[in-house]
Amino acid sequence: MNNPFYKGHCEASAPSPASCGETREFRLNPAWSRVYLLLLFFVLCFPPSIYAADVSIHGFFQGNYSLGSRANPDGGDFKWAEERVQIRLDASKEPFRLFLKTDAFYDHIDEKAQIELREGYIDHVEKKWDLRAGRQIITWGLGDLIFINDVFPKDYEAFFSGRPLEYMKKGVDAVKLGAYPEFAAFEFIVIPIFEPNNYTNEKRFYMFDPMPGVTNRGEKDPPSNLENTEFALRAYRDIAGFDAAIYLYRGFYRKPYMIPDDINSTTKITYHYPKLSVYGASLQGRALDGVLSLEAGYYDSRQDSSGTDYTVPNSQTKFLIGYQRQLWEDFTIGLQFYNEYMHDYSGYKKNQPSGLPKDKKLYQLATVRLTQMLMHQTLKLSLFSFYSTSDGDYMLNPEIKYNFSDHIWAAIGANVFGGGEKWSQFGQLDKNDNIYLQARYEF
Amino acid sequence: MYRYLIVLLVMLLPFEVFAINAEDVMKKSQAAFLYQGKDFKARVIMKLISKGGQERTRELTMLRKNFGEAGGAQKFFMYFFQPADVKDMTFMVYKYPAKDDDRWLFIPAINMVRRIAAQDKTSSFVGSDFTYEDVSGRDIQDDTHAILKEEKLGARDCYVVKSTPKKGDVDYAHKLSWVDKGNFLPLKEEYYDKKGELSRVFTADEIKIIKGFPTITKRMMKNLLSGHRTEVTYSKADYNIGIEDSLFSERYLKQPPKKWIE
Numbered sequence: 001m002n003n004p005f006y007k008g009h010c011e012a013s014a015p016s017p018a019s020c021g022e023t024r025e026f027r028l029n030p031a032w033s034r035v036y037l038l039l040l041f042f043v044l045c046f047p048p049s050i051y052a053a054d055v056s057i058h059g060f061f062q063g064n065y066s067l068g069s070r071a072n073p074d075g076g077d078f079k080w081a082e083e084r085v086q087i088r089l090d091a092s093k094e095p096f097r098l099f100l101k102t103d104a105f106y107d108h109i110d111e112k113a114q115i116e117l118r119e120g121y122i123d124h125v126e127k128k129w130d131l132r133a134g135r136q137i138i139t140w141g142l143g144d145l146i147f148i149n150d151v152f153p154k155d156y157e158a159f160f161s162g163r164p165l166e167y168m169k170k171g172v173d174a175v176k177l178g179a180y181p182e183f184a185a186f187e188f189i190v191i192p193i194f195e196p197n198n199y200t201n202e203k204r205f206y207m208f209d210p211m212p213g214v215t216n217r218g219e220k221d222p223p224s225n226l227e228n229t230e231f232a233l234r235a236y237r238d239i240a241g242f243d244a245a246i247y248l249y250r251g252f253y254r255k256p257y258m259i260p261d262d263i264n265s266t267t268k269i270t271y272h273y274p275k276l277s278v279y280g281a282s283l284q285g286r287a288l289d290g291v292l293s294l295e296a297g298y299y300d301s302r303q304d305s306s307g308t309d310y311t312v313p314n315s316q317t318k319f320l321i322g323y324q325r326q327l328w329e330d331f332t333i334g335l336q337f338y339n340e341y342m343h344d345y346s347g348y349k350k351n352q353p354s355g356l357p358k359d360k361k362l363y364q365l366a367t368v369r370l371t372q373m374l375m376h377q378t379l380k381l382s383l384f385s386f387y388s389t390s391d392g393d394y395m396l397n398p399e400i401k402y403n404f405s406d407h408i409w410a411a412i413g414a415n416v417f418g419g420g421e422k423w424s425q426f427g428q429l430d431k432n433d434n435i436y437l438q439a440r441y442e443f
Numbered sequence: 444m445y446r447y448l449i450v451l452l453v454m455l456l457p458f459e460v461f462a463i464n465a466e467d468v469m470k471k472s473q474a475a476f477l478y479q480g481k482d483f484k485a486r487v488i489m490k491l492i493s494k495g496g497q498e499r500t501r502e503l504t505m506l507r508k509n510f511g512e513a514g515g516a517q518k519f520f521m522y523f524f525q526p527a528d529v530k531d532m533t534f535m536v537y538k539y540p541a542k543d544d545d546r547w548l549f550i551p552a553i554n555m556v557r558r559i560a561a562q563d564k565t566s567s568f569v570g571s572d573f574t575y576e577d578v579s580g581r582d583i584q585d586d587t588h589a590i591l592k593e594e595k596l597g598a599r600d601c602y603v604v605k606s607t608p609k610k611g612d613v614d615y616a617h618k619l620s621w622v623d624k625g626n627f628l629p630l631k632e633e634y635y636d637k638k639g640e641l642s643r644v645f646t647a648d649e650i651k652i653i654k655g656f657p658t659i660t661k662r663m664m665k666n667l668l669s670g671h672r673t674e675v676t677y678s679k680a681d682y683n684i685g686i687e688d689s690l691f692s693e694r695y696l697k698q699p700p701k702k703w704i705e
Binding site for chain 1: 528570701702
């Protein structure tokens with residue numbers, strides 16, 4: 001079933017599945033439904049002229065299908081197969097703005113239709129500060145599919161299943177305060193309700209599981225209370241032509257780690273999300289005829305400061321260097337090199353139970369992104385590749401996207417995994433190669 | 444003694460008495476074309492038309508603010524309305540003389556601002572027949588300029604200036620510009636490729652006076668080799684509207700103020 005003994009490498013490449021059994025879904029819970037319906041009612045019932053708000057509605061219809069190179073663990077052929085409609089409603093009347101992004105979809109694999117509130121928030125904007133309250137997508141840091149200071153929830157299943165990239169980011173229910181004094185800009189975020197990452201579903205994806213015989217599995221989320229409220233702060237400004245930022249986060253790992261009831265004869269596994277603080281910084285600017293990015297972060301694993309508890313990851317230092325350059329017309333290359341250093345490695349090595357895979361002290365990952373636009377930028381050929389120089393595994397994602405008109409585009413691509421060990425990040429996904437189609441009509 | 448006096452008197456005469464040199468024509472043209480006013484705003488509609496007549500539309504609001512004299516630094520802020528897949532995207536450029544630009548793009552679907560690496564010289568602006576350089580200008584010092592002749596284009600008296608890039612950093616060998624003697628706007632430009640063939644032609648098709656500034660409100664760039672052309676219309680063009688410096692920031696890229704983009 002699930003694998004998460006696996007200590008987290010760079011989040012981007014962590015395919016370990018989330019919560020036991022049920023894939024966690026990011027859908028409207030009843031409380032939110034009520035708020036949402038109320039908002040929708042409020043907006044739709046009054047014609048714009050009455051309260052002089054500026055209202056716009058946009059969205060898309062989309063088909064998205066991903067076919068595996070071999071049958072799924074449950075016998076199915078498709079990793080993803082759905083039709084979807086998205087409606088984005090934007091209403092503003094200064095200093096307020098309301099934004100609702102709602103998806104409705106039919107999933108052919110589980111044969112169910114659902115509505116999902118992807119974002120829904122209210123903005124209040126003043127000259128020197130602003131406030132955003134509600135479900136929102138937050139993206140921090142500089143990495144291209146490698147996340148150090150982007151501590152917000154992600155959907156890796158979406159990424160590995162060939163869904164449009166925007167579905168890799170999940171919204172969080174949060175309040176964000178922006179402050180903009182002269183000397184720097186600040187974003188302060190409060191997240192009262194914990195939201196984990198979503199990982200691949202074990203019915204659709206083959207994954208490494210160190211204890212396949214244990215079927216009794218449970219999950220323990222951090223309870224929502226004042227003590228568990230997550231805080232994140234980002235401060236940024238220009239320093240000598242470079243975009244500089246520092247980041248602070250106090251909350252939890254969004255990847256589940258498992259606690260066996262008895263390591264020698266396990267009958268039950270409980271998944272938990274250990275406490276985490278992150279201290280990071282980044283710098284980005286023009287250099288060497290391109291754009292150079294540097295990002296670093298210290299992951300303080302607060303529940304295992306000595307690195308001896310095998311159910312909690314050790315503290316780590318993560319570092320990323322990236323470089324992007326246009327080599328000729330409409331052709332861009334992006335390179336990244338990522339390092340992850342595990343602290344208290346001797347404690348980890350000594351305490352990691354035998355029979356479980358051991359991480360290296362230094363994990364390294366390189367990425368290459370090539371993008372060529374053609375035909376007046378309506379045809380896009382791209383290739384993204386991960387290769388771990390320490391583990392020897394890889395992922396390749398070639399894609400062709402064509403805009404048939406100003407409203408219709410389609411993309412076909414593939415996700416190919418391999419190399420490394422049967423428990424390594426991409427190595428364990430070896431049997432999950434897939435080709436995908438995305439087609440969208442936007443309005 | 445008289446000789447010196449004459450030289451002195453001549454030097455005191457207004458400059459226009461002498462034939463203006465080519466570099467000055469281009470400097471004045473740059474000032475008239477790309478640097479008018481303290482700031483500028485327009486709703487830009489670009490129609491990309493293929494040889495076969497297929498049309499695609501790019502619609503954006505462009506805001507520009509000068510930081511210094513003509514030929515100096517400028518900042519651009521663009522907000523996209525169309526096509527649908529780039530709706531709400533914003534794009535910001537800090538343009539510097541004799542140095543590469545800084546560029547940022549905001550992608551609303553994932554709420555992310557990222558710097559983009561791109562070179563002005565040959566890159567097409569949003570897939571059109573205009574390059575970034577055509578939109579935001581090229582450093583005068585990058586070319587050598589010579590006035591070939593003076594002639595009428597339609598009813599307007601023009602200087603015809605030949606500009607030859609000093610380095611081979613662009614995909615044309617030289618450019619001829621018909622610069623209006625009165626308002627110094629470029630009324631027509633011809634780009635010749637390295638084989639000496641005429642490859643692209645720019646025409647100013649409508650000029651309006653806005654707040655006293657002659658402004659090209661309709662223009663076209665045609666690629667003669669591919670038959671593709673781009674027609675651009677500026678509406679709601681305005682100058683000196685008091686754009687604050689703070690607009691050109693990550694904050695407003697993510698939340699473009701309605702009053703500026705509408």
